Amino acid sequence: MKPEDFNQTREAQNELVLKQANLGIKRFFNLDEAAYQDGALPRKTKELLGLVSSAVLRCDDCIRYHLGRCFEEGVSTEELGEALNIALIVGGSIVIPHFRRAMVYWQDLQDGAQKPSK
Amino acid sequence: MKPEDFNQTREAQNELVLKQANLGIKRFFNLDEAAYQDGALPRKTKELLGLVSSAVLRCDDCIRYHLGRCFEEGVSTEELGEALNIALIVGGSIVIPHFRRAMVYWQDLQDGAQKPSK
Amino acid sequence: MKPEDFNQTREAQNELVLKQANLGIKRFFNLDEAAYQDGALPRKTKELLGLVSSAVLRCDDCIRYHLGRCFEEGVSTEELGEALNIALIVGGSIVIPHFRRAMVYWQDLQDGAQKPSK
Amino acid sequence: MKPEDFNQTREAQNELVLKQANLGIKRFFNLDEAAYQDGALPRKTKELLGLVSSAVLRCDDCIRYHLGRCFEEGVSTEELGEALNIALIVGGSIVIPHFRRAMVYWQDLQDGAQKPSK
Amino acid sequence: MKPEDFNQTREAQNELVLKQANLGIKRFFNLDEAAYQDGALPRKTKELLGLVSSAVLRCDDCIRYHLGRCFEEGVSTEELGEALNIALIVGGSIVIPHFRRAMVYWQDLQDGAQKPSK
Amino acid sequence: MKPEDFNQTREAQNELVLKQANLGIKRFFNLDEAAYQDGALPRKTKELLGLVSSAVLRCDDCIRYHLGRCFEEGVSTEELGEALNIALIVGGSIVIPHFRRAMVYWQDLQDGAQKPSK
Numbered sequence: 001m002k003p004e005d006f007n008q009t010r011e012a013q014n015e016l017v018l019k020q021a022n023l024g025i026k027r028f029f030n031l032d033e034a035a036y037q038d039g040a041l042p043r044k045t046k047e048l049l050g051l052v053s054s055a056v057l058r059c060d061d062c063i064r065y066h067l068g069r070c071f072e073e074g075v076s077t078e079e080l081g082e083a084l085n086i087a088l089i090v091g092g093s094i095v096i097p098h099f100r101r102a103m104v105y106w107q108d109l110q111d112g113a114q115k116p117s118k
Numbered sequence: 119m120k121p122e123d124f125n126q127t128r129e130a131q132n133e134l135v136l137k138q139a140n141l142g143i144k145r146f147f148n149l150d151e152a153a154y155q156d157g158a159l160p161r162k163t164k165e166l167l168g169l170v171s172s173a174v175l176r177c178d179d180c181i182r183y184h185l186g187r188c189f190e191e192g193v194s195t196e197e198l199g200e201a202l203n204i205a206l207i208v209g210g211s212i213v214i215p216h217f218r219r220a221m222v223y224w225q226d227l228q229d230g231a232q233k234p235s236k
Numbered sequence: 237m238k239p240e241d242f243n244q245t246r247e248a249q250n251e252l253v254l255k256q257a258n259l260g261i262k263r264f265f266n267l268d269e270a271a272y273q274d275g276a277l278p279r280k281t282k283e284l285l286g287l288v289s290s291a292v293l294r295c296d297d298c299i300r301y302h303l304g305r306c307f308e309e310g311v312s313t314e315e316l317g318e319a320l321n322i323a324l325i326v327g328g329s330i331v332i333p334h335f336r337r338a339m340v341y342w343q344d345l346q347d348g349a350q351k352p353s354k
Numbered sequence: 355m356k357p358e359d360f361n362q363t364r365e366a367q368n369e370l371v372l373k374q375a376n377l378g379i380k381r382f383f384n385l386d387e388a389a390y391q392d393g394a395l396p397r398k399t400k401e402l403l404g405l406v407s408s409a410v411l412r413c414d415d416c417i418r419y420h421l422g423r424c425f426e427e428g429v430s431t432e433e434l435g436e437a438l439n440i441a442l443i444v445g446g447s448i449v450i451p452h453f454r455r456a457m458v459y460w461q462d463l464q465d466g467a468q469k470p471s472k
Numbered sequence: 473m474k475p476e477d478f479n480q481t482r483e484a485q486n487e488l489v490l491k492q493a494n495l496g497i498k499r500f501f502n503l504d505e506a507a508y509q510d511g512a513l514p515r516k517t518k519e520l521l522g523l524v525s526s527a528v529l530r531c532d533d534c535i536r537y538h539l540g541r542c543f544e545e546g547v548s549t550e551e552l553g554e555a556l557n558i559a560l561i562v563g564g565s566i567v568i569p570h571f572r573r574a575m576v577y578w579q580d581l582q583d584g585a586q587k588p589s590k
Numbered sequence: 591m592k593p594e595d596f597n598q599t600r601e602a603q604n605e606l607v608l609k610q611a612n613l614g615i616k617r618f619f620n621l622d623e624a625a626y627q628d629g630a631l632p633r634k635t636k637e638l639l640g641l642v643s644s645a646v647l648r649c650d651d652c653i654r655y656h657l658g659r660c661f662e663e664g665v666s667t668e669e670l671g672e673a674l675n676i677a678l679i680v681g682g683s684i685v686i687p688h689f690r691r692a693m694v695y696w697q698d699l700q701d702g703a704q705k706p707s708k
Contacts, residue, residue, distance in 0.1 A: 013218040020195065020221065024203040024271050031267065032211045035260055035679045040668040045635055049642045049673060053680040054212065056446075056643045058531070059176070061215035062680075077492065078630040083639060085496040089625045090643040090652075092410075092446025093504045094526065097533035100485040103492065131572040138549065138575065142389050142557040149385065150565045153325045153378050158314040163281055167288045167319060171326040172566065174289045174682075177530070179569035180326075196276040201285060207271045208289040208298075210646075210682030249690040256667065256693065260675040268683045290684065292564075294413070295648070297687035313374065321378040328528075328564025329386045330408065333415035336367040339374065389561045394550040399517055403524045403555060407562040410525045412649070416562075431610065432512040437521060439614040443507045444525040444534075447622045448644065451651035454603040457610065496625050503621065507614050 003108055006064050036069070044073040048083050055087035055095055055102070063102050071109045080106060121226055124182050154187070162191040166201050173205035173213055173220070181220050189227045198224060239344055242300050272305070280309040284319045291323035291331055291338070299338050307345045316342060357462055360418050390423070398427040402437050409441035409449055409456070417456050425463045434460060475580055478536050508541070516545040520555050527559035527567055527574070535574050543581045552578060593698055596654050626659070634663040638673050645677035645685055645692070653692050661699045670696060 018026060036046045047069045054062035070080065084102065088095050136144060154164045165187045172180035188198065202220065206213050254262060272282045283305045290298035306316065320338065324331050372380060390400045401423045408416035424434065438456065442449050490498060508518045519541045526534035542552065556574065560567050608616060626636045637659045644652035660670065674692065678685050 010218075013222060016225065017218050017221045020199065022196070022199045022203060024267060025199065025206060025217075027263070027267055028203070028206050028211075029214075031260060031263055032214070032679050035672075035676050039672050040666060041638075041672045045638065046672070046676060048631075048635065049638060049676045050680065052639045053642050053646045053677065056448075057212045057646055057680070059212050059215060062212055076630060078494070081492065081494045081497065082625075082629050082631045082636070085494060085500070086625050086636060086639045087643065088446070088497060088500050089622050090446050090448055090640065090647070092442070092444050092449070093500075094410075094444055094529045094531050094534055095446070096501075096504070097531060099497075100482075100489050103489045104485060107488065128572075131576060134579065135572050135575045138553065140550070140553045140557060142385060143553065143560060143571075145381070145385055146557070146560050146565075147568075149378060149381055150325050150568070153318075153322050157318050158312060159284075159318045163284065164318070164322060166277075166281065166285060167322045168326065170285045170289050171292045171323065174293055174684075175326070175566045177566050177569060180566055194276060200271075200275050200277045200282070204271050204282060204285045205289065206682070207268050208286065208293070208682050208684055210678070210680050210685070212646075212680055213682070246690075249694060252697065253690050253693045256671065258668070258671045258675060261671065261678060261689075264675070264678050264683075265686075268686070292566075293684045295684050295687060298684055314376070317374065317376045317379065321376060321382070324379060324382050324564070326564050326566055328560070328562050328567070329382075330411045330413050330416055330528075330562055331564070332383075332386070333413060335379075336364075336371050339371045340367060343370065386561050389554075389558050393554050394548060395520075395554045399520065400554070400558060402513075402517065403520060403558045404562065406521045406525055407528045407559065410529055411562070430512060432612070435610065435612045435615065436507075436511050436513045436518070439612060439618070440507050440518060440521045441525065442615060442618050443504050444522065444529070447618075448647045448649050448652055450619075450622070451649060453615075454600075454607050457607045458603060461606065496621060499617070499621055503614060503617055 001064070001105070003064075003068060003105065003112055006061070006105075007068070010061070010065070044070070044075060047073050048075065048079075052083050052087045052090075055084060055098060056091035058091070058095060058098050060098055060101055063098060064105055067102060067105055067109065071106070071113075077106070077110075119182070119223070121182075121186060121223065121230055124179070124223075125186070128179070128183070162188070162193060165191050166193065166197075170201050170205045170208075173202060173216060174209035176209070176213060176216050178216055178219055181216060182223055185220060185223055185227065189224070189231075195224070195228075237300070237341070239300075239304060239341065239348055242297070242341075243304070246297070246301070280306070280311060283309050284311065284315075288319050288323045288326075291320060291334060292327035294327070294331060294334050296334055296337060299334060300341055303338060303341055303345065307342070307349075313342070313346075355418070355459070357418075357422060357459065357466055360415070360459075361422070364415070364419070398424070398429060401427050402429065402433075406437050406441045406444075409438060409452060410445035412445070412449060412452050414452055414455055417452060418459055421456060421459055421463065425460070425467075431460070431464075473536070473577070475536075475540060475577065475584055478533070478577075479540070482533070482537070516542070516547060519545050520547065520551075524555050524559045524562075527556060527570060528563035530563070530567060530570050532570055532573055535570060536577055539574060539577055539581065543578070543585075549578070549582075591654070591695070593654075593658060593695065593702055596651070596695075597658070600651070600655070634660070634665060637663050638665065638669075642673055642677045642680075645674060645688060646681035648681070648685060648688050650688055650691060653688060654695055657692060657695055657699065661696070661703075667696070667700075 051066035169184035172184055287302035405420035523538035526538055641656035644656055
């Protein structure tokens with residue numbers, strides 16, 4: 001799945017979902033967003049924490065979201081590789097299919113950034 | 119995935135699978151079905167238990183199946199929201215992508231029920 | 237672990253923890269509590285949802301907490317058995333050790349209620 | 355936890371639990387036992403399957419139970435090591451604490467077999 | 473997903489991934505492969521261990537990979553059924569959707585082997 | 591469990607385990623250690639990644655180990671709180687009992703550092 005498609009589907013679903021959501025769910029979504037703001041730890045570190053958590057719990061959509069955010073925060077491919085190495089070691093070979101898809105998505109993010117804006 | 123497509127694929131696969139299954143597997147399928155029958159707890163509560171378990175364990179197909187059954191048992195959108203709120207709190211943000219797909223599927227179930235039968 | 241010991245340890249740890257916790261963590265604890273209040277679904281059903289989620293995710297402390305709450309809400313042993321049957325079917329035999337400890341704890345809750353108050 | 359203590363606690367709890375269990379739960383316990391009987395695959399292979407499943411799902415009691423059964427089926431320490439190596443690779447370093455306890459328990463099983471019977 | 477498509481995608485992604493991977497990741501891939509070589513336990517048993525681990529951890533791609541390897545090692549449909557029965561019992565009904573897809577894939581592997589080579 | 595007791599038990603078990611371990615297991619232990627060395631990401635960040643992974647996967651021993659390492663790397667209580675907030679949000683309330691034990695252990699680490707050396 002390409003970054004544009006992922007982001008578009010995610011936003012459309014979020015809109016549909018939050019229109020119907022009860023107060024508890026809305027507050028949970030807010031807490032989720034607040035957890036990754038700058039604080040004692042910088043956003044970049046927090047996005048890596050979100051990414052590695054998502055990887056060991058093996059959720060492709062969560063991985064894609066945090067890869068997008070890591071890319072925006074300027075994480076390098078070398079830093080990403082070291083973070084995902086930890087995810088593979090902690091979570092085991094069951095993480096490998098998600099790791100493969102993550103690296104393809106990361107490549108897409110890099111390719112997208114090199115395209116001239118229309 | 120639309121409810122009709124999900125149900126059709128599920129039934130076709132079940133047929134193929136149970137043709138080859140050994141006795142242990144067939145009995146397990148029977149126990150699975152029996153667990154949701156009316157008893158001291160009504161079926162509606164049991165389907166909510168099945169739904170929330172499926173959500174925290176993050177299995178889209180299991181969520182879809184129990185959403186379909188909850189819909190048949192007359193679960194309201196407000197009741198569903200409170201049950202899924204518990205799933206989000208217990209299971210965390212890693213459940214969110216499944217929650218999003220669940221709400222889209224629930225919308226499809228409602229839309230399908232409003233269509234005039236041909 | 238006996239209900240009194242569990243409750244005492246849990247409260248002592250919660251106190252220590254919330255003294256140091258940041259705002260995000262405190263809000264998460266509040267959301268957690270709010271999710272089980274009466275609403276479209278009664279508290280009793282919500283506690284059963286919390287219990288079965290905790291069982292399939294195999295967290296003994298969470299199971300104990302929700303067993304205590306189910307007991308307070310008047311869940312019968314027969315209702316509990318049907319809920320935990322669903323947890324066993326959904327979560328598999330890996331849940332059995334937790335199921336065993338849950339039933340011992342439930343027995344302790346019942347025994348405790350029959351003791352004359354000092 | 356020593357093998358004798360584990361076995362004794364497990365049997366005492368099973369007795370308490372099955373006295374109160376509904377039909378669904380009793381049948382599930384029976385299916386669980388039946389799954390490991392000799393068939394197209396020998397019991398020894400099936401116990402290794404149960405052990406490795408328990409290890410990647412990280413359930414100490416399940417690991418202990420299957421270690422005891424593997425020992426009875428004559429699994430060698432070398433075979434055990436290769437099976438648990440697969441569990442470590444598939445499940446990752448999060449399995450290591452369970453692996454450590456498993457090896458201590460296996461040592462206890464071996465020591466117990468060498469003691470002269472009283 | 474058909475076996476040919478799965479294998480092709482997997483190999484293409486592996487190539488992309490290992491070109492960029494750091495030493496730790498490459499070594500982990502090597503350890504993963506080494507764990508299934510003949511030893512005290514034969515490869516066939518090890519592939520069944522990999523399959524059942526993948527099933528209880530519910531990773532479709534891992535299941536497909538080990539089904540392909542089991543097929544190459546001459547695992548019979550009856551042996552496969554007994555192994556997957558253990559996976560269902562240990563892992564519960566949450567494994568069923570993966571079990572269904574596994575049996576469809578196994579059918580495809582068998583059908584593919586009966587086709588005359590072009 | 592106090593830090594001294596945890597470290598002592600862990601080391602004693604590691605010694606017993608690695609004496610019997612096959613080459614694959616030994617190499618896996620080495621890869622595990624190598625993954626947390628300084629590189630493009632500093633050790634401190636890597637230990638936080640290990641900690642949060644361990645928290646969402648809910649392994650008390652792994653959490654204790656990484657808490658000890660975080661303490662050695664100079665992680666502040668505020669930084670720890672933000673990292674564990676992410677673990678709670680990603681992993682949900684099922685993480686809370688582990689979070690409570692983590693904070694007690696962290697307190698023990700701090701108390702231990704303030705004791706005059708004998």
